[in-house]
Amino acid sequence: MLNINFLFPFSLTEPIKGIYLTSKSVSTTDKFNELTSLVDNTGLNTMVIDVKDDEGKITYDSELPLVNEIQSDKNAPIKDLASVVQTLKEKNIYTIARIVVFKDPYLAKKKSEWAIKSKNRTLWKDKSGIMWVDPHRQEVWDYSISIAQEVSKFGFDEVQWDYVRFPDYKNIDKEVSFASSPFPTKEAAIGGFLQYAYSKVKTPNLTISADVFGLTTSVKDDMGIGQKWETMTQHVDVISPMMYPSHYAKGTYGIANPEASPYQLIKKGLQDAIAKNHEVQSQGKPVAKIRPWYQDFDMRIPYRIKEVQDQIRAGNELGITEYLLWNAGNTYTFSRNASKR
Numbered sequence: 344m345l346n347i348n349f350l351f352p353f354s355l356t357e358p359i360k361g362i363y364l365t366s367k368s369v370s371t372t373d374k375f376n377e378l379t380s381l382v383d384n385t386g387l388n389t390m391v392i393d394v395k396d397d398e399g400k401i402t403y404d405s406e407l408p409l410v411n412e413i414q415s416d417k418n419a420p421i422k423d424l425a426s427v428v429q430t431l432k433e434k435n436i437y438t439i440a441r442i443v444v445f446k447d448p449y450l451a452k453k454k455s456e457w458a459i460k461s462k463n464r465t466l467w468k469d470k471s472g473i474m475w476v477d478p479h480r481q482e483v484w485d486y487s488i489s490i491a492q493e494v495s496k497f498g499f500d501e502v503q504w505d506y507v508r509f510p511d512y513k514n515i516d517k518e519v520s521f522a523s524s525p526f527p528t529k530e531a532a533i534g535g536f537l538q539y540a541y542s543k544v545k546t547p548n549l550t551i552s553a554d555v556f557g558l559t560t561s562v563k564d565d566m567g568i569g570q571k572w573e574t575m576t577q578h579v580d581v582i583s584p585m586m587y588p589s590h591y592a593k594g595t596y597g598i599a600n601p602e603a604s605p606y607q608l609i610k611k612g613l614q615d616a617i618a619k620n621h622e623v624q625s626q627g628k629p630v631a632k633i634r635p636w637y638q639d640f641d642m643r644i645p646y647r648i649k650e651v652q653d654q655i656r657a658g659n660e661l662g663i664t665e666y667l668l669w670n671a672g673n674t675y676t677f678s679r680n681a682s683k684r
Contacts, residue, residue, distance in 0.1 A: 358664040359437055359634060361389025366402035368673045369393075369427060370420040378673060382436055389437040391503060391667060394424070394494050395487065399449030407489050413453035425497040432498060439501040439552070440494045444487045444536070446506040448474040457483050459510070462520045469510045478509055478532050478569065479524035484539060491544045501550040503583070504540070507533060507575075508556075508568040515567075529569030537578035545580075552581035554636065557591065560584050560616035572619045575631075582631040583667060586612050586654070589642035602644050609635070609657035617661060634665040639676050651676050 362382070368374045369392055382388065393402050401416035403424035410416050421427060431438050451458035451466065451474035459475045461467045468474055476483045491502045509515065509529050526532040537553060545551050555570045565571040576582050588608045591601035596611040598604050613635065620630040637654040638646055651668070658666060668675060 357388060359389045359667075360387050360665065361391055361437065361439065361667045362387060362639075362673070362675055363391045363441070363667065363669050363671075364393070364673055365671075366393045366396065366420045369402075370422065374673065375427075378675075379431070379434065379436070381675060383434065388435070389439060389667070390431060391439040391441050392427070393443075394440045395442045395447075395490050397443050397446060397506070399443070399447035399451070401490065403494075405490070405493060407493055409486060409489070413450070415449055415453070424494065428498045437501070438499045439503050440491070440499040441503045441505055442487050442491055442494075443506045444504050445476055445478045445483070445508065446473065446510075447476045447483075450483070450486065451476050454482070459519055459521070461518055464520075467519050469512055475510050477522045478529070478536065479522040479526060481524075484536050488540050488543050491540070495544065495546065495549050499549070501552055501581070502544055504537070504551075504553040504579075507536065507553050508570050509533075511556075511566075511568050513567060528565075529567070530565040530571045530574055533565075533569035534571075534574040534578060537575060541578050550580045552583055552631075552634070553579045554583045554585055557584045557586040557612060557635075558595075560586075560612045560619065561596075572616065573623050576620060576623055577628050577630065579631045581634050581665075583634050583636050584612065584616060585636040585669070587636070587638040587640075587669065588654075589638060589640075589644070602642060605638070605646075605650050606653035606657045609637070609654045610661070613658055613661050613663055617663075632665070633663050634667065635663065636667045636669050639668040640670045640672075646676065648676055 364378060368378060395401055401410055401419060403419050403421040405416045428438050455466060457476050457480050459467045459477050466474055526535050541551055553575060555575060556566060559570050559572045586609055588605045589602040591608060593600055595601050598607050601608040616633050623630050635658060639651050640646060655666060
């Protein structure tokens with residue numbers, strides 16, 4: 344039976360409870376209708392939509408000069424993004440525009456002077472062979488910010504920064520020469536971007552959020568990627584740790600197999616996040632609302648209603664009632680288990 348704390352009438356005063364949609368799902372009528380119906384019928388109330396994806400492609404027809412110069416919106420799958428947002432607003436669905444910031448192989452190729460470079464000045468690639476743009480470069484910041492400003496005019500309720508970090512690669516400082524900037528550390532560069540972007544994009548009707556690694560809730564440093572919770576929470580309205588139990592090493596928090604213990608994993612990670620926010624607040628500084636990403640996909644262990652519900656329950660018990668669900672293929676537990684209601 345589907346009993347996942349979703350089934351209530353939605354109003355904008357209710358906590359955000361959402362799912363992620365690729366541009367393919369948005370542009371495929373049957374899939375989009377299926378996911379819209381899912382939100383309508385389960386008590387979910389939010390959709391996170393790719394507007395600048397992991398490949399650096401703009402998913403809609405943009406009027407921005409730089410986008411048109413480099414043709415990053417060529418063959419954009421979403422033909423009328425403004426109409427999509429309007430349709431969702433008519434259904435009282437909260438809309439979030441996901442913008443992948445520094446993992447941008449397309450921009451790195453088209454504007455190689457903005458890419459992360461090896462010390463021999465060749466284009467650097469991560470362990471998956473992907474090029475990134477340099478988080479120290481103002482031009483890179485302004486590119487994503489301009490996209491956020493454009494899509495906010497379509498009526499999105501929120502802009503969400505993703506991959507707002509340096510590459511996750513332990514030897515990067517030995518291999519790379521970053522651009523000169525006023526920021527002496529990765530943490531300072533990421534904090535600088537978020538602060539600057541907030542000043543440029545934030546409006547009274549637009550929420551600004553950022554995705555962070557799940558372990559940022561607990562570790563003391565920036566994990567070598569510039570993501571330090573205590574810095575980032577000050578420069579966004581909402582912070583979303585990606586707390587997928589399958590991504591935590593065995594033994595994390597003393598849990599033998601985190602993937603098999605989603606309730607315990609989420610509970611401990613969010614307790615640490617709350618404590619970090621309290622510490623920042625005690626210094627008279629602002630903090631973001633915590634809205635975690637939860638796992639709704641299979642890795643080594645199948646995730647079904649119970650596993651998803653366990654994550655939600657852990658957050659609810661701590662007073663964190665907002666969440667987003669991630670499934671890269673946009674096939675969510677609720678639709679997979681629809682016949683079991």
